[in-house]
Amino acid sequence: MNNEYIDRELEEKAELLKIIGHPVRLCIVRNLLDGGNRNVSEMQECLCIPQSTVSQHLAKLKSAGIIEGQRNKNQIVYALANEDVKKIIKSMFDIKEEDK
Amino acid sequence: MNNEYIDRELEEKAELLKIIGHPVRLCIVRNLLDGGNRNVSEMQECLCIPQSTVSQHLAKLKSAGIIEGQRNKNQIVYALANEDVKKIIKSMFDIKEEDK
DNA sequence: TAACAATATCGTAATATCTAAATATAGTGA
DNA sequence: TCACTATATTTAGATATTACGATATTGTTA
Known part of the structure; x- marks a missing residue:
């Protein structure tokens, strides 16, 4: 995107959203946050x-x-590593606490 | 997606995320929320x-x-109409209030 | 109604994404 | 080291997305 009004931050956040914007990946991420x-x-x-x-x-x-x-x-054990994504998932799915 | 563990809700939220997961659309949506x-x-x-x-x-x-x-x-004046998206944008971009 | 302004839709070529089989890699335990 | 298990990578075909010019639509105003 060659556009001065669309800056690096916006590009990065859009990329993040796009990546979790897939049913399989969203399911994985939600399960990770939900203790699954x-x-x-x-x-x-x-x-x-x-x-x-x-x-x-x-x-x-x-x-x-x-x-x-x-x-x-x-095995390889995965965990969420991005705060923005945690916030998004929590707010979208009404997850209260990381159960650990 | 033909999978009982990926339900309608998950599909819909993923679709939502995918749609705002594009720099131009994210810019539009952020500007709308930010009073632009x-x-x-x-x-x-x-x-x-x-x-x-x-x-x-x-x-x-x-x-x-x-x-x-x-x-x-x-003209046609657009406004945000989805609460999940509002929450996401606010939390990602640290927007405090809708200025109106 | 004609001209104009604002917005939407269509057609399409370029590019990106998705899925899944086949194959590769790397750690583990005998 | 060998067989096994868990995970990653490669490859390729199918499908979806993107951008944008051309064109259409719709509302406004003279």
Whole structure:
């Protein structure tokens, strides 16, 4: 976007919104905030879609800094890593507390 | 998306996020909330993009119920019409009050 | 009603996204 | 090291989105 009124901040926020603007990714992110599935196999089962598809959505979320993965033994455990996204999900889905 | 874990609500919210997840549309929506340009010509000037492009983005926002247009003489004055979107924009851009 | 101004819609080419199978990688435990 | 499990990457076809010129529509005013 080559436009002085659309600045870097706006571009970045738009990108963030676009990335969570997909049913599978929004489901992943909402579950993460809501204390749900944290590793890929669980997400895959819960979402009923192929593993590679889940992984690609996770890659997209990760490259935007929305989630972070940490290896735990055999698995990779994901967590939300972006405050804007947390705020958005909380306000959209009326989630009160991170249950931990 | 044919998946029992991804329900109607999730689909709708994802669609909403996707629609505001575009720099031009996010700019329009943020300006509307922030008391800025409300008719198409002003937006067009401010955004430096062709009128038909602005109109198409407005159509998308409108068909998702994010904005509503009201005719005022020669022009159509738009306003935000979706509470989720208002909340999101406010929290992302630290807008305190609708100035009116 | 004619000319004009503001906005919307259409057509379409370029680009981006999505999905999923196939394949690769990397950690774990025997 | 070997087999296994969990996850990531690659590839490709299908689909969706985007931008914008051309054109249409609708309201206004003379």
